[in-house]
Amino acid sequence: DVKVTQSSRYLVKRTGEKVFLECVQDMDHENMFWYRQDPGLGLRLIYFSYDVKMKEKGDIPEGYSVSREKKERFSLILESASTNQTSMYLCASTSGLDAYEQYFGPGTRLTVT
Amino acid sequence: GQQLNQSPQSMFIQEGEDVSMNCTSSSIFNTWLWYKQDPGEGPVLLIALYKAGELTSNGRLTAQFGITRKDSFLNISASIPSDVGIYFCKGGSEKLVFGKGTKLTVNP
Numbered sequence: 001d002v003k004v005t006q007s008s009r010y011l012v013k014r015t016g017e018k019v020f021l022e023c024v025q026d027m028d029h030e031n032m033f034w035y036r037q038d039p040g041l042g043l044r045l046i047y048f049s050y051d052v053k054m055k056e057k058g059d060i061p062e063g064y065s066v067s068r069e070k071k072e073r074f075s076l077i078l079e080s081a082s083t084n085q086t087s088m089y090l091c092a093s094t095s096g097l098d099a100y101e102q103y104f105g106p107g108t109r110l111t112v113t
Numbered sequence: 114g115q116q117l118n119q120s121p122q123s124m125f126i127q128e129g130e131d132v133s134m135n136c137t138s139s140s141i142f143n144t145w146l147w148y149k150q151d152p153g154e155g156p157v158l159l160i161a162l163y164k165a166g167e168l169t170s171n172g173r174l175t176a177q178f179g180i181t182r183k184d185s186f187l188n189i190s191a192s193i194p195s196d197v198g199i200y201f202c203k204g205g206s207e208k209l210v211f212g213k214g215t216k217l218t219v220n221p
Contacts, residue, residue, distance in 0.1 A: 040213065099205075
């Protein structure tokens with residue numbers, strides 16, 4: 001079974017802090033994604049990556065950056081957290097062959113106070 | 114940009130009832146997928162559809178890829194309490210586009 005893990009299930013940070021959200025997948029998938037999920041807005045794509053050291057902006061990249069130094073790990077960085085970044089963050093991965101079938105991690109619920 | 118209209122937004126049903134939800138778009142998609150998200154967890158893939166007109170079942174779940182490639186529906190038969198959650202459709206082409214979800218509540 002594909003396993004996607006995220007470093008924390010719940011996180012509380014203060015405004016202005018630098019926040020790192022880590023995602024690791026164990027199936028050698030090429031593609032990795034970061035979404036945020038908010039009530040009434042569904043899943044919105046922040047960034048994605050099709051290869052190591054490669055990144056592409058999604059629909060809402062502002063205020064975020066990413067890092068992919070190894071194939072299995074994709075990090076989301078909030079350079080200076082703000083209260084409007086309080087959300088559920090979901091990481092996903094897909095293989096190159098079944099690129100539409102995403103496997104999701106359990107999510108990190110981030111609260112910025 | 115591409116958008117999906119998923120309906121209904123929420124459903125409250127009695128255990129044993131059948132459920133139907135759908136997604137429509139003005140854009141054509143190459144694939145339609147349906148996910149379920151349990152409370153506090155990430156979405157899990159239920160059914161993937163790759164051909165217009167395709168009808169696929171997974172246990173009590175049945176999904177169809179519309180002939181026009183602009184819509185899809187998901188049916189759940191004989192609902193049970195563990196069907197509770199949020200169901201998302203997703204269209205795939207050059208981009209992956211999610212619907213906003215249908216929140217299902219099942220009363221025992």
